[in-house]
Amino acid sequence: MLTFRRALVLAAAILTLFFIFHSSHRDPPRIHNAKDHPKPASLTKTTQKESASKQETTEPPKHNDVTSWKAPGSTQVPAQKPKTQIPLAELRKRPLRAQLEYQYPYDVEAKFPAYIWQTWKYTPASGDFEPMFREAEASWTIMHPTFVHEVITDKVAKHLMRHLYASVPEVLEAYEALPLPILKADFFRYLILLARGGIYSDIDTAALKSAIEWVPGDVPRNTFGMVIGIEADPDRPDWADWYSRRIQFCQWTIQAKPGHPVLREIVANITMETLKRKSEGRLTKDYKSIVEFTGPALWTDIVFNFFNDPDYFDMSTSKGNITWEHFTGMTSAKKVGDVVVLPITSFSPGIRTMNAGEDDDPMAFVKHNFEGTWKPAEERHIGEIFSG
Numbered sequence: 001m002l003t004f005r006r007a008l009v010l011a012a013a014i015l016t017l018f019f020i021f022h023s024s025h026r027d028p029p030r031i032h033n034a035k036d037h038p039k040p041a042s043l044t045k046t047t048q049k050e051s052a053s054k055q056e057t058t059e060p061p062k063h064n065d066v067t068s069w070k071a072p073g074s075t076q077v078p079a080q081k082p083k084t085q086i087p088l089a090e091l092r093k094r095p096l097r098a099q100l101e102y103q104y105p106y107d108v109e110a111k112f113p114a115y116i117w118q119t120w121k122y123t124p125a126s127g128d129f130e131p132m133f134r135e136a137e138a139s140w141t142i143m144h145p146t147f148v149h150e151v152i153t154d155k156v157a158k159h160l161m162r163h164l165y166a167s168v169p170e171v172l173e174a175y176e177a178l179p180l181p182i183l184k185a186d187f188f189r190y191l192i193l194l195a196r197g198g199i200y201s202d203i204d205t206a207a208l209k210s211a212i213e214w215v216p217g218d219v220p221r222n223t224f225g226m227v228i229g230i231e232a233d234p235d236r237p238d239w240a241d242w243y244s245r246r247i248q249f250c251q252w253t254i255q256a257k258p259g260h261p262v263l264r265e266i267v268a269n270i271t272m273e274t275l276k277r278k279s280e281g282r283l284t285k286d287y288k289s290i291v292e293f294t295g296p297a298l299w300t301d302i303v304f305n306f307f308n309d310p311d312y313f314d315m316s317t318s319k320g321n322i323t324w325e326h327f328t329g330m331t332s333a334k335k336v337g338d339v340v341v342l343p344i345t346s347f348s349p350g351i352r353t354m355n356a357g358e359d360d361d362p363m364a365f366v367k368h369n370f371e372g373t374w375k376p377a378e379e380r381h382i383g384e385i386f387s388g
Contacts, residue, residue, distance in 0.1 A: 091167075097268045099168050104194050106259030108338050109222040112211075113258065115198025116140045116149040119188050121181075123151050136206035136369070140199075143207040151203070154181065157188055164195040171267065174274035178294075179285045186294035189254065190266050197258035204369040205252050208349070214255070214365050215333060215340050225257040226339045228303065229347030229366070231296055233328050233354045244297035247324035250347050251299045253366045261312065262339070266302045270294055307336055329355065332363070 091099055122129040124137055141149045152160060158176070165171045175191070178184050189200040199211055214227055231250030232243050239246060256263060273293065277283040291297045306312060307322040322336065330343040342365070345357035349364035357364055 096168070096170055096271060097264060100171075100194070100264045100268060101259075103167055104259040104264065106225065106257065106261065106264075108225045108257065110257055112221065112255065113197040114144070114147040115196060116144060116147050117152065117189070117192045117196075117198060117200045118150070118203050119152045119154070119157055119185055120203040121154060123153055133203050136204055136367075139206040139208075140201065143210045147198075152188070152192075154184070157184070161188070161191060165191065170275060171271050174271040174278075177274055177278050177283060179283060180287070180290075182287075182290060183294050186251070186290070187267075187270055189251065190263050190270070193254060193256045193258070194260070194263040194267055195258060197256055197260075199255045200253070201366065202252040202368065206367040207365070208359065208367055209365045211255055211365075214342065214346070219333075219335060219340070224335060224338045224340050225260045226262060227255040227342065228339065229253065229342040230327060230330065230344040231348060233330075233344050235328065235354065244291055245300045245324070247300070247327045248296050249300045249303055249341075250368070251296050252368050253347050260338075262302055262306050265306065266299065269298065269302065303339070306339070312337060331355075 086102060091102060094102075118137065118140070120129075120133070124134065137151065140147075161175050162172060165175075171191070175184065175187055178187060192198075193200055201207070211227075215221075215224070229250050230247060231252075232245075232248040234243055234246070270293075274283065304322065308315075326336075327334065327341060330341070331345070332343060333346075334341045343363060344354055345361050345363040347366045347368060348354075348356050349361055349367060350356070350359045351370075359367060
């Protein structure tokens with residue numbers, strides 16, 4: 001039976017528990033952010049234009065007269081502005097780059113999406129999937145067991161692009177107008193990374209190490225949004241006879257966060273050039289123009305343009321543009337703004353030229369097969385060109 005004294009004790013206990021519970025929720029636990037953990041002295045503070053970083057490299061440039069990026073501590077990180085909603089009809093009136101920027105926003109502080117994207121005529125589950133690709137394709141799943149690994153066929157890619165780019169019809173028109181599968185495959189890698197992020201790698205490329213190991217651990221993951229490698233560093237007088245650029249960045253493996261400005265620019269570039277050629281009747285099945293149209297030459301130009309863009313880098317203290325001289329002979333990762341550039345060994349080990357290390361080199365992360373008959377001649381014969 002509940003007596004008066006027992007009721008009083010029970011009421012006191014309930015009130016005590018209430019006050020304890022209430023006080024524990026008045027001051028929520030502190031959420032730690034980047035400001036709580038000072039960055040290493042070798043890294044600069046970032047400033048952003050639509051979240052694109054302006055910061056120095058983790059490795060000093062070989063030529064000290066080129067300093068295009070901000071000095072440490074010279075700028076403040078602006079607060080992220082909420083995304084303003086724009087009616088679709090109004091958005092369609094804006095330039096293509098502005099549409100892409102709105103539809104696929106970039107956040108350098110976000111995590112890298114755990115996706116691995118590849119594209120080929122068949123999926124690994126198909127009996128027609130080439131045996132020579134099976135080991136390379138499987139290596140990505142083995143090295144990244146927690147990632148979503150997708151091999152997208154040409155038919156599926158068409159529907160996937162329609163889903164991702166329905167709001168930007170010019171992009172879809174350009175993708176469907178490209179007359180060669182290799183052109184579509186080139187465009188696909190930029191499109192999927194712009195919209196979804198993650199890692200894109202060619203089907204004949206094997207993972208030697210997990211992407212978690214590609215960038216040194218002392219570089220905060222919230223300070224960069226793209227990882228690329230060097231395809232060619234031909235330090236010889238006749239390099240122009242074999243390559244389009246003195247330093248050429250490879251496109252067979254790219255890691256990126258969605259919306260990165262480099263991806264946005266190359267998608268806009270290919271879209272507008274494709275539609276222009278289409279309207280002028282110049283969209284032909286010409287393999288010779290692939291390198292400049294959608295391939296590594298264009299990719300390299302877009303990356304260098306980004307490195308020298310005053311919208312993303314402070315040019316007021318610069319003594320010159322960032323050029324190939326900043327990357328020739330690299331042996332370790334170099335961070336320029338929010339892009340990490342890996343040396344030639346990382347994505348091209350075992351080529352036995354251009355000072356690239358072997359497959360067992362600590363900096364060897366990806367193994368690419370250069371011998372595919374569908375590839376441009378300069379890529380297929382990279383080993384032959386420099387073996388003599």
